[in-house]
Amino acid sequence: MIRLAEHPNIVAVKDAKADFAAATRVMAHTDLLFYSGDDGLTLPWMALGAVGLVGVTTHVATRRFRELIDAVNANDLGTARKINFELEPVIRATMTRVQGAVAAKQILKWQGVLPNSVVRLPLVEPDEAEIETIREDLAEAGLVFS
Secondary structure, three states: OOOHHHOOOOOEEEEOOOOHHHHHHHHHHOOOEEEEOOHHHHHHHHHHOOOEEOOOHHHOOHHHHHHHHHHHHOOOHHHHHHHHHHHHHHHHHHHOOOOHHHHHHHHHHHOOOOOOOOOOOOOOOOOHHHHHHHHHHHHHOOOOOO
C-alpha cells in the first residue's frame, strides 16, 4: 500500500479489513486519505485519522452518521461515542441479518425513500423471520415503521 501511494492517481483508500496496526503504518508513511469500509468501525477508523466512510447503513441513518463524523472532527469524543452506541442496533439490522443491500432497501422502503424493496439475483428478498428481526433491531434504536 505504501508503494501504491506513490502513484499520482491513488489518493484514498476504503479499508474494511480492520487491521488498524497496518493502517496506522500506511497513514504514518503516506498522504493517503482513509475511509472506513465497515459501518460499525467508523468511530475507531476516525480516531485513527480516517476522513469518513463508504457505508451501507449510511443510506438509512445518514444524519446520525454525519453527526458522528462531525463530533469526531470537533474532538467531541463523548458525543461521538454516544452516537456510535445509538447506531449499533441500526448497523446490526442493516449489516448482520441479511445481505446489507437487501436490508438497506427494505429499510429505505419503510422510510418511504424507495417505492419497493425488490432486489435482483443473486440477491434474494428477506423472509418474514428476517424482516421481523430487522424490525426488532430498529425498534431497539427507537425506529418503528408500520
